[in-house]
Amino acid sequence: MQKECIHYWHNPSIAGMEISRARLQHFTFPKHVHLDYHIGLITEGSQRYTHKGQGYHVNNTVLSTLNPDEVHDEVHDEVHDEVHDEVHDEVHDGESYQNEGYTANVLSLPIHYINHIAQELHHSDCFFSHAILPDPAFCHAFLNLHSLLTQQEEQHHDNRLLKETATMAFTTELLLRHSQKVQSTHLHQFSLSNKQLIAVKSLFNKNLTHYFKLEDLANQLDLSQFQFLRQFKQATGMTPHAYLKRLRLEHAKKALLKGGTSTNIAHDMGFFDQSHFNKAFKEAYLITPSHFQRRLIGS
Numbered sequence: 476m477q478k479e480c481i482h483y484w485h486n487p488s489i490a491g492m493e494i495s496r497a498r499l500q501h502f503t504f505p506k507h508v509h510l511d512y513h514i515g516l517i518t519e520g521s522q523r524y525t526h527k528g529q530g531y532h533v534n535n536t537v538l539s540t541l542n543p544d545e546v547h548d549e550v551h552d553e554v555h556d557e558v559h560d561e562v563h564d565e566v567h568d569g570e571s572y573q574n575e576g577y578t579a580n581v582l583s584l585p586i587h588y589i590n591h592i593a594q595e596l597h598h599s600d601c602f603f604s605h606a607i608l609p610d611p612a613f614c615h616a617f618l619n620l621h622s623l624l625t626q627q628e629e630q631h632h633d634n635r636l637l638k639e640t641a642t643m644a645f646t647t648e649l650l651l652r653h654s655q656k657v658q659s660t661h662l663h664q665f666s667l668s669n670k671q672l673i674a675v676k677s678l679f680n681k682n683l684t685h686y687f688k689l690e691d692l693a694n695q696l697d698l699s700q701f702q703f704l705r706q707f708k709q710a711t712g713m714t715p716h717a718y719l720k721r722l723r724l725e726h727a728k729k730a731l732l733k734g735g736t737s738t739n740i741a742h743d744m745g746f747f748d749q750s751h752f753n754k755a756f757k758e759a760y761l762i763t764p765s766h767f768q769r770r771l772i773g774s
Contacts, residue, residue, distance in 0.1 A: 479498060479499050479500055479501065479576075480497070480498055481495055481496070481497040481498075481499075482495060482496050482497075483495045484624065484625050486624045486625075486638060487635075488624075488635050488638040488639045488642065489584070489585075489588055489638075489639070489642055490585070490588075491511075491585035491587070491588065492582070492583065492584055492585065492588070492624075492642070493511070493582075493583040494581070494582055494583070494621060494624050494625055495580075495581045495583070496578065496579070496580050496581070496621075496625070497577075497578065497579045497581070498519075498576070498577075498578050499576055499577060499578075499579070500574070500575070500576030500577075501576075510543055510586070511543060511583045511584055511585050511586060512540075512541070512542060512543060512583070512584045512585075512586065512589050512603070513539075513540070513541040513581055513582070513583050513584075514538060514539070514540055514581070514582045514584070514617060514649070515538070515539040515540075515541075515579055515580060515581040515582070516535065516537075516538055516539065516579070516580050516614055516617050516618060516621075517533055517534055517535050517539075517577050517578065517579050517580075518535050518578045518579075518580060518618070519535075519576075519577055519578040520534070520575050520576055520577030520578065521533065521534040521577060522534075522577055522579075529606075531606060531607055533607055535614065536609060536611060536614065537607045537608060537609045537610075537614070538607065538608040538610060538613055538614055538617060539606065539607055539608075540603035540605070540606060540607070540608060540649075540653070541603070541606070542602040542603055543586055580617075580618065580621045582617070582620070582621060582624070584646065588646075589601055589646070589650070591699075591701070592643065592646055592647055592650060592701060593650060593654075595699060595701035595702065596647070596650060596651065598650065598654065601650070601654060602654060603653055603654055604653060604654055605653065608653050610652075610653075613648075613649065613652075616645055616648075617645065619641075620641050620642060620645050623637065623638060623641055624638060624642070634716075635686060635687075635688055636686070636687050636688060636689055636692075636715060636716045636719070637716040639688070639689040639690075639700070640689060640704060640714045640715060640716045641714075641716075643689070643700065643701065643704055644704065644714065647701070647705075666706050666709050666710055667696070667706045667707060667709075667710045671696050672707075672710050672711070674695070674696070675692065675695075675696070675707065675715075678692075678695070679718070679719050679722050680722065683719075683722065683723050683726060683743075683744055683745050684743070684744065684745035685745070686745075687715070687719065689703065689704065689715070692715060703715075720755065721759065723744040723745055723746070724744075724755060724756060724759050724760075726744055727740050727741075727744045727752070727756065727764065728760075728767070730743065730744070731764055731767060731768045731771075731772075732768075732771055732772060734768075734772065737749055737752065737753070737764045737765055737768075740752065740764070741753075752764065
């Protein structure tokens with residue numbers, strides 16, 4: 476295993492959010508507390524810890540969740556060390572379950588962010604109901620989100636809308652499934668009107684190279700970010716970022732058919748560079764832009 480270390484990232488898409496990855500083998504965490512909500516997953520090795528008097532052994536098949544102001548005594552092997560190290564106001568310690576060491580990926584979300592989503596969901600109380608969640612789908616989704624949030628900006632240029640959307644969508648589903656019961660409300664009774672939907676689509680079409688923020692899009696319709704994201708997805712079946720990305724690619728196809736060069740089109744459609752454009756195009760259409768162009772209009 477590599478030298479023991481913990482890497483930290485701060486992503487400006489969510490104020491106060493902290494992302495980390497720990498690679499640990501012999502290091503033992505002393506008892507400590509955290510002030511935020513923590514979600515963690517071990518990707519290598521395994522870990523054991525004690526939470527509220529109950530012992531746990533976790534690996535890459537379960538998510539670890541910790542609430543603010545909770546007291547824990549933990550013996551972490553892989554993920555919980557860092558997960559619980561960064562965990563919210565929870566007193567705990569940690570050590571490796573086996574000599575092999577472990578790798579832990581952790582996402583720390585500030586209380587104000589969780590409370591905002593909880594209020595939108597009409598939660599009576601907001602806290603995770605279980606310390607570990609044996610949910611493979613959420614484990615996979617968490618790793619995808621963690622990877623997205625830790626990507627260097629030059630590799631994923633100005634994907635703020637994507638990061639905001641992905642973080643909110645993941646957190647919302649997590650709270651819906653694994654936190655206090657949602658009070659009886661009709662979460663699906665509201666949707667964007669046809670006029671509102673046309674306005675958003677028109678905004679996207681007229682500003683393909685603009686780097687939108689979820690807050691700005693929501694404000695245009697006098698909605699909260701949560702309301703806009705949920706209602707837009709309900710109306711279109713796609714997140715705003717996914718819709719905009721596809722829109723850019725559709726316009727790119729038309730530009731290719733008119734004989735435009737991939738380099739110019741990538742720039743004109745708001746892609747960071749030609750490589751980013753080529754990758755997105757092939758993922759969408761199973762063909763590179765140049766091959767598509769040659770097939771349809773010849774070289």
